[in-house]
Amino acid sequence: VRDPEKTKLQVDFSGALPPPGRIGRADVADLAVAAVTDPRLAGEGASSDLVAGVRWVGEVAPKTQGDIGDGGSSADEALSMALAQKKVAPPSVANGKAFALFHGIYVYSFFAILGKLAFFAGSKILPRVMGLLRRFV
DSSP: OOOTTTEEEEEETTSOOOSOOOOOHHHHHHHHHHHHHOGGGSSTTOGGGOOOEEEEEESOSSSOBSOGGGSBSSHHHHHHHHHHTOOOOOOOTHHHHHHHHHIIIIIHHHHHHHHHHHHHHHHHHHHHHHHHHHHHO
């Protein structure tokens, strides 16, 4: 149970807040109810599509987290503050993995085949070059 005088509730729609991120179950439930009943979140981009980072800010035991001015006293107030400065959620990590997989399979395979071709071409030419060099030495 949080003390509303020393601790407030912070919501951020970027999907992440800096650690530590302690929060009580009652506040999570209040936020869920506030998100479902808020008319600004109805329709397209409904509350079920949102990714939100939530935490208490202020004096939270054992370690203070965040600035108390960044949070609201109630779930409705915190949600209103977050909607006023709504940010888009960060891109997923899966896109980076697909890019790395592309490089791992196609680009490095191409260089391996290119290296083998250069080796075989060099093995045919190198003896001839060495023979020419021996004549001059």
